[in-house]
Amino acid sequence: FLRPARVAAMRAQARAMLGEAWHMYEAGRVEIARQVAAGHARLQETRESLLLYRDKLRPQARRTYEAALAGYRGGEVDFLTTIDALLDQQMIEEQYYRLVAEHLTAREDLRRAVGGF
Numbered sequence: 055f056l057r058p059a060r061v062a063a064m065r066a067q068a069r070a071m072l073g074e075a076w077h078m079y080e081a082g083r084v085e086i087a088r089q090v091a092a093g094h095a096r097l098q099e100t101r102e103s104l105l106l107y108r109d110k111l112r113p114q115a116r117r118t119y120e121a122a123l124a125g126y127r128g129g130e131v132d133f134l135t136t137i138d139a140l141l142d143q144q145m146i147e148e149q150y151y152r153l154v155a156e157h158l159t160a161r162e163d164l165r166r167a168v169g170g171f
Contacts, residue, residue, distance in 0.1 A: 086167065093164035100157035107150040115143040 122139035125131030 089167040090164070093160065093167045096160040097157070097164050100153060100160050104150070104153050104157055107146065107153060111146050112150055115139075115146045119143045 119136075119139040119142070122131055122136040126133060126136040
């Protein structure tokens, strides 16, 4: 029925379509792997920053303010030093909560990248 040249052309076309589909699949797989790796790295980075703020910076800022306040009440430190310590503590608190939001966003992005709903 079919001529050999036409059969060969149909086979070549089918191979080309399969090759294109495979390349598209492979590109998608690589992109997903990249997104997962980037999401994981971002999540780890925000986690480390959160731990630093939670365990070290926030308590230190609180102690510094409390010491400055006690020094002010005792007459050893001036008012501006106390206010500066309070402002530093508030800036660290603000940055901490920004990091919390960034960490939650990174966690959600990673969940989506691995196919979570």
